[in-house]
Structure formats: C-alpha cells, structure tokens
Amino acid sequence: MARLILLNKPHGVLCQFSADGSDKPTLAQYVPVPGVYPAGRLDTDSEGLLLLTDDGRLQARIAVPRFKLPKTYLVQVEGEPDAAALAALRGGVRLKDGMTRPAEAELIPAPELWSRDPPVRFRKTVPDSWLKLTLREGKNRQVRRMTAAVGHPTLRLVRWQIGDWALDGLAPGEWREITAN
Known part of the structure; x- marks a missing residue:
C-alpha cells in the first residue's frame, strides 16, 4: 500500500x-x-x-x-484586483514562457490563517486583498507570475488543496x- x-x-x-x-x-x-x-x-x-x-x-x-489535478491557492496580493484582472486570470495570462491555462479566480475575504514568520510587509498606502486561485498546470512560480502580470504582485501564497x-x-x-x- x-x-x-x-x-x-x-x-x-x-x-x-x-x-x-x-x-x-x-x-x-x-x-x-x-x-x-x-x-x-x-x-x-x-x-x-x-x-x-x-x-x-x-x-x-x-x-x-498532463493529469490536470487541480491545485487551489489562497493568495494575498498587492492592491485590489478589478473585474478585468480577474477576467484575465480566468482566461489565461501570457507569460514569458507562453499562455497559462485558464484558472478559477475569485476575490475572497481574508482567510483565518496562522501568522507567518517573517510577517508579510505592511504598507499603509497600498491596500491588499485575497484571491482563491485554482490551477490545472504547474509552471515555475506560476501563481506569482500570473498575479504580477495582471498588476497585483503576490505578497503571500498558501497552497490549500491538491485534488x-x-x-x-x-x-x-x-x-x-x-x-x-
């Protein structure tokens, strides 16, 4: 077994x-x-x-x-993604190594997670928000590159689920x- x-x-x-x-x-x-x-x-x-x-x-x-097992991430990003940014994530994002597959992407309330050491940097003048992203591929640093490509760099990345x-x-x-x- x-x-x-x-x-x-x-x-x-x-x-x-x-x-x-x-x-x-x-x-x-x-x-x-x-x-x-x-x-x-x-x-x-x-x-x-x-x-x-x-x-x-x-x-x-x-x-x-190729087995396309879904992987779900909770992602704290800089700024507040609008409908266009979410639509881009859902449709696939062009990265230097090609287009990503479409992702499931939604804004979520801040999840109740453990504190991180070191903590995520906090800036009074720049808001942050949380996304739930589900991918079915695995390019190198893909979530970080996707959120940056739509104008919202990743601050914290937590993989919550695989299949x-x-x-x-x-x-x-x-x-x-x-x-x-």
Whole structure:
C-alpha cells in the first residue's frame, strides 16, 4: 500500500530532504519518515499543502501537469484586483514562457490563517486583498507570475488543496499520513 503524507510546509523551508549547502531548513526537519518524496514542489517563499509519497506512479499522478489535478491557492496580493484582472486570470495570462491555462479566480475575504514568520510587509498606502486561485498546470512560480502580470504582485501564497486533499486542521510544520487510493 502506498504511503501518502499531507504536510503543511512552513514559509522558508526548502522543498527537499537535503540542504545541499544551504542553511535553510528542509523537509527532513519536519517529516522523519524514510522513503517518501515530494509529489510536486512549493517555493521556499510559499507555504501550505505539500504531498509526499513513496509511490512513483502516485507521485506522477499528483505532480505531472498532463493529469490536470487541480491545485487551489489562497493568495494575498498587492492592491485590489478589478473585474478585468480577474477576467484575465480566468482566461489565461501570457507569460514569458507562453499562455497559462485558464484558472478559477475569485476575490475572497481574508482567510483565518496562522501568522507567518517573517510577517508579510505592511504598507499603509497600498491596500491588499485575497484571491482563491485554482490551477490545472504547474509552471515555475506560476501563481506569482500570473498575479504580477495582471498588476497585483503576490505578497503571500498558501497552497490549500491538491485534488481532494486539503490542508484542513494542519498547523505549519504538522503532517498526517492518510490512506492513498
């Protein structure tokens, strides 16, 4: 039976088990389970749901874009996106490496999340808002590049859900093992 671990990856943690000369914390400090590997990645600056498994086929089904597994992010952005910015995200955004697939995008009230260390910078003169974005592809730093392309740089990025697996109930650094189907 395949092992599947849901981890709430904290901000600042490398998405690998070895530091390779870096002084940043790695997954090894949070998941002391041998033989599991991340199914996909999260940037060091990003936080939230990371799936780890010991099954190569399951890892591919989760991480490989051709399977189009939806990934949902809660994104704090600079400014207040208008209808045109949301429409652009929903229609696909032109990036340097090509068009993105259409995303589900909506403005949401600020979610109740854990505080981040270090905290997101606050500027009195620049408002911020939150988006819920669901993607079905995985270009490098895609959410950050998409929001910047529509004029609203990302301040905080939390992956909340991958397919049917969600972060519910996991604090940063916590993990739980579930049965993989």
